[in-house]
Amino acid sequence: MLSIRLQRVGRKHEPSFRVVLTDSKNGPKSGKYLKNLGWYDTRLNNKVDQLDIEQIKHFMSKGAKLSLTLHNFLVGQKAITGKKLNALPKKTPIKKEVVAEAPKAAPAPAAAPAN
Numbered sequence: 001m002l003s004i005r006l007q008r009v010g011r012k013h014e015p016s017f018r019v020v021l022t023d024s025k026n027g028p029k030s031g032k033y034l035k036n037l038g039w040y041d042t043r044l045n046n047k048v049d050q051l052d053i054e055q056i057k058h059f060m061s062k063g064a065k066l067s068l069t070l071h072n073f074l075v076g077q078k079a080i081t082g083k084k085l086n087a088l089p090k091k092t093p094i095k096k097e098v099v100a101e102a103p104k105a106a107p108a109p110a111a112a113p114a115n
Helices: 053-061 068-076
Strands: 001-007 016-023 033-042
Touching: 001 033, 001 053, 001 068, 033 053
Parallel strands: none
Antiparallel strands: 001 016, 016 033
Protein backbone atom coordinates (compact mmCIF):
# COMPACT_ATOMS: atom_id res chain seq x y z
CA MET A 1 0.00 0.00 0.00
CA LEU A 2 1.25 3.49 -0.80
CA SER A 3 1.41 6.19 1.82
CA ILE A 4 2.11 9.90 1.74
CA ARG A 5 4.13 11.04 4.72
CA LEU A 6 6.82 13.34 6.00
CA GLN A 7 10.47 12.34 5.71
CA ARG A 8 12.85 14.29 7.90
CA VAL A 9 15.86 15.88 6.27
CA GLY A 10 18.14 18.60 7.53
CA ARG A 11 20.67 18.96 10.28
CA LYS A 12 20.34 18.52 14.01
CA HIS A 13 18.02 21.10 15.60
CA GLU A 14 17.10 22.42 12.12
CA PRO A 15 14.29 20.14 10.98
CA SER A 16 12.82 20.28 7.52
CA PHE A 17 10.72 17.61 5.89
CA ARG A 18 10.07 16.18 2.44
CA VAL A 19 6.54 15.15 1.64
CA VAL A 20 6.98 11.85 -0.18
CA LEU A 21 4.94 9.10 -1.75
CA THR A 22 6.39 5.80 -0.58
CA ASP A 23 5.54 2.20 0.07
CA SER A 24 4.13 1.84 3.57
CA LYS A 25 6.64 -0.96 4.29
CA ASN A 26 9.61 1.41 3.89
CA GLY A 27 10.78 2.92 7.15
CA PRO A 28 10.74 6.70 7.60
CA LYS A 29 14.54 6.83 7.76
CA SER A 30 15.21 4.50 4.83
CA GLY A 31 15.36 7.36 2.32
CA LYS A 32 13.41 5.35 -0.27
CA TYR A 33 10.47 7.01 -1.96
CA LEU A 34 8.65 6.90 -5.27
CA LYS A 35 7.88 10.59 -5.75
CA ASN A 36 8.75 13.81 -3.96
CA LEU A 37 5.55 15.86 -3.51
CA GLY A 38 7.08 18.94 -1.92
CA TRP A 39 8.75 20.04 1.26
CA TYR A 40 7.89 21.62 4.58
CA ASP A 41 10.26 23.70 6.68
CA THR A 42 9.07 24.25 10.25
CA ARG A 43 11.05 27.48 10.53
CA LEU A 44 9.30 29.26 7.64
CA ASN A 45 5.91 30.95 7.78
CA ASN A 46 4.60 30.15 4.27
CA LYS A 47 3.80 26.53 4.90
CA VAL A 48 1.63 25.24 2.04
CA ASP A 49 3.33 26.98 -0.88
CA GLN A 50 5.97 24.28 -1.25
CA LEU A 51 3.54 21.34 -1.44
CA ASP A 52 2.05 19.99 -4.65
CA ILE A 53 -1.54 19.79 -3.38
CA GLU A 54 -2.93 18.64 -6.74
CA GLN A 55 -0.53 15.67 -6.86
CA ILE A 56 -1.33 14.80 -3.23
CA LYS A 57 -5.07 14.79 -4.00
CA HIS A 58 -4.43 12.76 -7.17
CA PHE A 59 -2.56 10.03 -5.30
CA MET A 60 -5.16 10.06 -2.52
CA SER A 61 -7.85 9.38 -5.14
CA LYS A 62 -5.78 6.42 -6.39
CA GLY A 63 -5.73 4.89 -2.89
CA ALA A 64 -2.65 6.31 -1.16
CA LYS A 65 -3.13 6.91 2.58
CA LEU A 66 -1.94 10.05 4.36
CA SER A 67 0.00 9.75 7.58
CA LEU A 68 -1.85 11.14 10.59
CA THR A 69 0.59 14.02 11.03
CA LEU A 70 0.42 15.07 7.39
CA HIS A 71 -3.38 14.72 7.40
CA ASN A 72 -3.67 17.02 10.43
CA PHE A 73 -1.25 19.50 8.85
CA LEU A 74 -3.21 19.68 5.58
CA VAL A 75 -6.53 20.01 7.43
CA GLY A 76 -5.07 22.83 9.54
CA GLN A 77 -3.86 24.64 6.42
CA LYS A 78 -7.30 24.06 4.78
CA ALA A 79 -5.72 22.24 1.84
CA ILE A 80 -8.10 19.30 2.37
CA THR A 81 -11.38 19.04 4.19
CA GLY A 82 -11.90 16.80 7.15
CA LYS A 83 -11.48 16.50 10.86
CA LYS A 84 -8.14 16.31 12.66
CA LEU A 85 -7.22 12.87 13.93
CA ASN A 86 -5.37 11.88 17.10
CA ALA A 87 -1.75 11.26 16.11
CA LEU A 88 -0.48 10.75 19.64
CA PRO A 89 -0.11 7.25 21.04
CA LYS A 90 -3.22 5.94 22.66
CA LYS A 91 -2.87 5.55 26.40
CA THR A 92 -4.05 2.31 27.88
CA PRO A 93 -6.44 2.79 30.76
CA ILE A 94 -5.15 1.98 34.20
CA LYS A 95 -6.51 -1.40 35.19
CA LYS A 96 -7.85 -1.47 38.70
CA GLU A 97 -6.96 -4.60 40.61
CA VAL A 98 -10.01 -6.66 41.29
CA VAL A 99 -9.52 -8.48 44.57
CA ALA A 100 -11.47 -11.69 44.46
CA GLU A 101 -13.11 -12.05 47.83
CA ALA A 102 -13.05 -15.57 49.20
CA PRO A 103 -16.51 -16.87 50.03
CA LYS A 104 -17.18 -16.53 53.72
CA ALA A 105 -17.22 -19.87 55.54
CA ALA A 106 -19.99 -20.71 57.96
CA PRO A 107 -19.17 -19.53 61.47
CA ALA A 108 -17.43 -22.18 63.54
CA PRO A 109 -19.53 -23.68 66.32
CA ALA A 110 -18.71 -22.41 69.78
CA ALA A 111 -16.07 -24.53 71.41
CA ALA A 112 -17.14 -26.52 74.44
CA PRO A 113 -15.37 -25.55 77.68
CA ALA A 114 -12.57 -27.90 78.52
CA ASN A 115 -12.74 -29.68 81.94
